[in-house]
Structure formats: C-alpha cells, structure tokens
Amino acid sequence: MKLTRESVQRVATLARLRLTADEESALTAELDHILGYMVKLNKLNTANVELFSHSVDNLNALREDKVTNQSNAEALLANAPERDQTFFRVPKIIE
Amino acid sequence: MSLIALTVHEAGEKLRRREISSVELTEAVFERIAATDDKVHAYLTLARDSALEQAKQADTRLSTEAQPSPLLGMPIAVKDNFLTRGMRTTCASKILGDFMPPYDATTIAKLRDAGAVIVGKTNLDEFAMGSSAENSAFFPTRNPWNLERIPGGSSGGSAAAVAADQCIAALGTDTGGSIRQPAACCGVVGMKPTYGRVSRYGIIAFASSMDQVGPITKDVRDAALLLQALAGHDPADSTSSNRYVPVYSEALSSGVKGLRIGVPKEYFVSGMQPEVENAVRAAIRQLEKDGAKIDEISLPHTEYAVAVYYIVATAEASSNLARYDGMRFGHRAEARDLTETYMISRDEGFGPEVKRRIMLGTYVLSHGYYDAYYLKAQRVRTLIKKDFDEAFKRCDIIVTPTAPTTAFNVGEKTQDPLQMYLSDIYTISINLAGLPALSLPCGFDGDNMPIGLQIIGKHFDEPTVLRAAHAYEQATQWHTKKPKI
Numbered sequence: 155m156k157l158t159r160e161s162v163q164r165v166a167t168l169a170r171l172r173l174t175a176d177e178e179s180a181l182t183a184e185l186d187h188i189l190g191y192m193v194k195l196n197k198l199n200t201a202n203v204e205l206f207s208h209s210v211d212n213l214n215a216l217r218e219d220k221v222t223n224q225s226n227a228e229a230l231l232a233n234a235p236e237r238d239q240t241f242f243r244v245p246k247i248i249e
Numbered sequence: 250m251s252l253i254a255l256t257v258h259e260a261g262e263k264l265r266r267r268e269i270s271s272v273e274l275t276e277a278v279f280e281r282i283a284a285t286d287d288k289v290h291a292y293l294t295l296a297r298d299s300a301l302e303q304a305k306q307a308d309t310r311l312s313t314e315a316q317p318s319p320l321l322g323m324p325i326a327v328k329d330n331f332l333t334r335g336m337r338t339t340c341a342s343k344i345l346g347d348f349m350p351p352y353d354a355t356t357i358a359k360l361r362d363a364g365a366v367i368v369g370k371t372n373l374d375e376f377a378m379g380s381s382a383e384n385s386a387f388f389p390t391r392n393p394w395n396l397e398r399i400p401g402g403s404s405g406g407s408a409a410a411v412a413a414d415q416c417i418a419a420l421g422t423d424t425g426g427s428i429r430q431p432a433a434c435c436g437v438v439g440m441k442p443t444y445g446r447v448s449r450y451g452i453i454a455f456a457s458s459m460d461q462v463g464p465i466t467k468d469v470r471d472a473a474l475l476l477q478a479l480a481g482h483d484p485a486d487s488t489s490s491n492r493y494v495p496v497y498s499e500a501l502s503s504g505v506k507g508l509r510i511g512v513p514k515e516y517f518v519s520g521m522q523p524e525v526e527n528a529v530r531a532a533i534r535q536l537e538k539d540g541a542k543i544d545e546i547s548l549p550h551t552e553y554a555v556a557v558y559y560i561v562a563t564a565e566a567s568s569n570l571a572r573y574d575g576m577r578f579g580h581r582a583e584a585r586d587l588t589e590t591y592m593i594s595r596d597e598g599f600g601p602e603v604k605r606r607i608m609l610g611t612y613v614l615s616h617g618y619y620d621a622y623y624l625k626a627q628r629v630r631t632l633i634k635k636d637f638d639e640a641f642k643r644c645d646i647i648v649t650p651t652a653p654t655t656a657f658n659v660g661e662k663t664q665d666p667l668q669m670y671l672s673d674i675y676t677i678s679i680n681l682a683g684l685p686a687l688s689l690p691c692g693f694d695g696d697n698m699p700i701g702l703q704i705i706g707k708h709f710d711e712p713t714v715l716r717a718a719h720a721y722e723q724a725t726q727w728h729t730k731k732p733k734i
Contacts, residue, residue, distance in 0.1 A: 181604075195629055198629060235581035245584070
C-alpha cells in the first residue's frame with residue numbers, strides 16, 4: 155500500500171506540524187520507504203502473543219497523596235514566551 | 250601522566266591523597282577543551298565559573314571528609330538532555346530556545362551531592378534522535394579519532410569529550426543504543442543499565458519505555474563507580490526500581506572462569522564490516538582462553554527489532570513531544586490563532602529528523618493504523634523479550650558487536666534515514682527488552698577507528714556484565730589507546 159500525500163497532510167495536522175510543499179513530498183517518499191520496511195512484521199503470526207507492557211516486573215508505585223514539591227512559580231514563569239504577572243499569556247482560544 | 254588523561258579512579262586517588270586539587274584538575278580539563286573543542290565540537294554549553302566554584306568546594310570537602318565519595322571533585326560532562334538547574338538545557342533543539350531548567354534531574358542532584366564538578370553540557374542528536382550527532386540543531390560533533398568521521402549518537406558529544414580527555418567521565422542516555430554506539434565509535438566504555446535501575450526524572454523524554462541514563466567512561470572500573478552514584482530508587486520516577494543496589498566495584502575482579510557466554514548467531518550477518526566481526530570473534534576467543542564457556546545461541550526475532558523499535562519509539566516520541574507547543578516555555582511563533590501558533594512554532598522549532606519521527610509516530614498511532622503497526626509491534630516486542638528470557642536460561646551474559654561498522658563519514662547516511670536506523674541493529678533489542686548492556690573497545694579497523702564489543706546481562710545483573718568487561722579489558726588493554734588531536 156502506497157502512502158499518499160493526503161495521508162501525510164492528515165498526519166501533519168494531527169501532529170500540529172506545518173509542512174512546506176517540499177517537506178510534504180520528501181516525507182511522503184521517506185515515510186513510505188520506512189513503512190515499507192515495517193511490513194516485515196506481518197511475516198509473524200502474533201495472534202496468540204500478549205501485548206508487551208513492562209520490561210521489568212514492577213509493582214504499582216503508590217505513595218501518599220500529599221504535596222512534596224515546593225512552589226517555584228517564578229522559576230517556571232521565567233521560561234514563558236509571554237507572561238502577565240503570575241500568568242502565562244497565550245493566544246486567544248474563545249472568540 | 251597528564252591530569253586530563255586520568256580515569257575517575259586514578260584521579261580520585263590523587264585527590265584523596267591531596268596530590269592534586271580539584272581546582273587544578275578542573276583547570277586542566279578546561280585548558281584541554283580550549284585547545285581541542287574547536288575541532289571536536291563536543292560541548293554545547295561550558296560552565297567554567299560554576300565548575301571552578303564546585304571544584305573549590307570539593308577541595309574543602311576533600312580536606313575534611315573522612316569517607317569522601319569517589320566522585321568528589323571529579324570533572325564530569327553531561328549530555329544536554331539532562332535538566333541542570335540554572336544551566337541552559339537545549340536538547341540540541343531550537344524549540345527549547347534558551348530554556349533554563351527550574352530543577353535538577355535526580356541523577357544531576359546525585360552528582361552534585363557526591364561533589365562532582367559539572368563541566369558543561371554536551372552535544373547530541375536533537376531530542377536524542379539519531380546515531381551520528383549530526384542531527385544537532387547547532388553543529389555536528391566530530392570523532393576525536395578522525396575528524397571526518399561521526400562520533401556516533403545520540404550521546405556523541407559525551408563520548409567524544411571522554412575520548413578527547415575533555416572531561417574525566419560523562420553521562421549519556423540510551424534509548425536504542427545512544428550510549429553504547431557512540432562509546433564504540435569513540436573507543437571508550439559506555440553502559441546502559443537495566444530499565445528502572447537509574448531514575449529518569451528530569452531527563453528530557455524521548456521514548457519513556459526505553460530511555461535510560463548511564464555512564465560513558467575511560468575504563469570499566471569508572472563505569473562501575475559512576476553507576477554506583479546514579480543507581481537506586483527515586484520516588485519521582487514511578488518506573489524506577491526499589492531493588493537492592495549491589496556494590497558494583499566488588500564484582501570487578503572475579504574474572505570469567507566458568508562464566509557461560511552466549512553468542513547469538515543472528516548477530517553475525519552479512520553487511521557487517523569484516524574487521525568488526527574479526528575483532529569481536531577474537532574477543533570471544535580471549536574470554537574463552539580466560540576460562541569462560543562459549544555457546545552459540547539463537548535470538549530468532551532479531552531481524553524484526555529495528556522495525557519494532559522505530560514503531561514503538563516514534564509512537565512514544567510523538568506523544569512526549571506534544572508538550573512543545575510554545576505556550577509555557579520554548580519557542581513561540583507569531584501566528585493568527587492558537588492552532589497556527591502550534592503548527593508554526595513546531596515547524597520552526599523542530600529539525601527534519603524530529604519531524605520525521607513525530608510524523609511516523611503519529612501515523613502508527615492514528616485511527617486505522619494503530620492495530621496494524623503499534624499493537625503489532627508491541628506483540629513482536631514480547632517475542633523479542635522472550636528470546637532473551639530463553640537465551641538467559643543457558644548463559645550468564647551475551648556477547649555481540651556493538652555496531653555493524655566503525656564510525657562512518659560525516660554526511661554519509663544523512664540522506665537515507667533507514668540506513669541510519671540500521672546502525673542501531675545490535676543495540677536496540679536490548680532497550681526493547683529492558684536489559685543492561687555495556688560497550689567497550691575490542692580493537693581497531695584498518696583506518697585506526699575503534700571497534701566496540703557489547704556485553705549484555707540479565708535484568709539487574711550489572712555486576713556480571715561489569716565483571717566480564719573488566720576481565721576482558723585487563724587482558725587486552727585496548728582502553729589505554731588514545732586519539733591524537
């Protein structure tokens with residue numbers, strides 16, 4: 155099955171990636187090539203194989219529900235592209 | 250012997266005997282960087298002022314503490330995907346801009362508590378995605394053995410810095426071979442511990458079910474010392490193990506007599522460089538001569554590992570990298586609305602390989618393809634892990650090449666992503682199965698480029714891996730060879 159340019163556009167939208175026309179055609183060819191390689195997995199019958207979950211047996215990691223970290227709002231906000239006092243400023247999302 | 254060439258255990262002895270000071274050692278490292286890094290390009294950020302401050306404090310602690318840590322006063326380089334409080338962290342990506350971490354990764358906090366001196370942050374493939382350190386958004390790192398060759402990746406900066414004596418040891422991360430393959434390319438020791446042995450808290454996530462922190466060092470004893478400082482349970486990482494941490498250096502001198510070594514027939518296939526095969530076969534004979542029992546084994550699903558890995562790892566990466574949206578940190582583009590802000594910020598911020606992997610990961614998780622790719626890969630991953638479970642009923646460790654070739658030329662594989670992915674063919678199964686593995690030098694090819702030997706252990710059996718590696722290293726002395734820069 156050949157990967158189409160339309161599927162690449164659809165996936166780019168899902169991934170929130172703007173692609174130029176050149177990137178789109180390059181990725182269509184590259185991903186088609188890579189996905190073509192993945193087809194070898196179909197040689198294996200995995201009907202009775204369990205899905206992988208963990209490589210190492212680990213019990214659920216539970217802890218008491220209490221706050222352990224200290225507030226460091228200023229350090230976090232220092233990396234903000236745009237801020238307003240103690241808020242992150244973001245583009246308007248409701249018209 | 251010059252100070253920069255010292256290992257952690259050699260420098261540690263001199264520091265504790267007060268023959269040298271941490272300030273002297275740190276100064277020597279920065280002099281070496283000044284003299285060589287315009288050729289090697291191992292570092293993205295240097296932290297000279299804070300390093301010298303830490304060295305001074307270490308010298309005070311060295312004169313007062315009765316039982317100083319083996320890392321006290323030791324100049325260590327850190328891959329730039331570890332969060333370091335107050336020190337710029339880029340992950341070799343433009344999308345993080347001049348990100349200043351508000352906290353330390355647990356492993357960095359452990360280094361600081363041990364009194365290590367953090368020299369700076371080393372280059373990598375952007376978001377640790379790559380096998381050559383060419384995918385850095387800043388510049389490619391070069392191999393100290395030959396500046397026209399790649400240093401391996403993604404921890405290419407850390408491996409090159411260790412090989413070039415630009416630090417005493419370094420930290421890397423390994424998701425599909427990113428510690429072991431560059432260690433092999435640069436002729437140094439690199440260890441990926443068992444998944445869960447070392448905390449991942451504060452490591453910039455790539456593929457969370459496989460990412461693991463480990464040391465890159467000049468010899469095996471140093472790998473044991475660093476692993477000791479890094480290992481252990483961390484409440485901040487729910488996948489970190491609370492199993493007992495053994496004393497790794499105690500395992501080193503036991504030798505390989507009676508050790509059962511498996512050699513997987515699937516790892517010696519056409520396409521590998523003949524000199525790599527010869528060197529690895531010679532290493533196996535050496536281990537046999539020293540008393541190990543060699544047995545051919547089979548890991549029948551090996552040929553599927555690259556396909557499984559590039560489905561699972563890209564799927565996890567596409568989810569992990571969704572956080573780079575330009576809202577709370579990192580690069581934000583000017584745009585008309587929110588969706589466009591996301592799309593343009595991510596377009597401008599991510600490099601080509603990261604975009605390719607986000608696209609691949611999003612595709613294999615998307616409606617209509619999830620079963621055929623992602624779930625299929627997760628089932629085959631179970632088969633790959635079972636191959637190792639079966640093999641380890643018959644042997645204590647498995648020995649293989651680390652990579653099919655020595656370091657290739659800069660630019661050689663950048664046009665063919667699939668060829669680049671195949672350079673991880675011997676390392677990725679180990680991440681899929683969560684096992685510990687170490688690469689150490691086992692010879693040189695005709696162009697004087699180092700060859701790596703990979704030793705794989707059972708889950709949490711780092712002591713046996715280190716023990717076999719140390720026995721081989723002491724019998725051969727490849728690790729004493731240095732590149733001329």
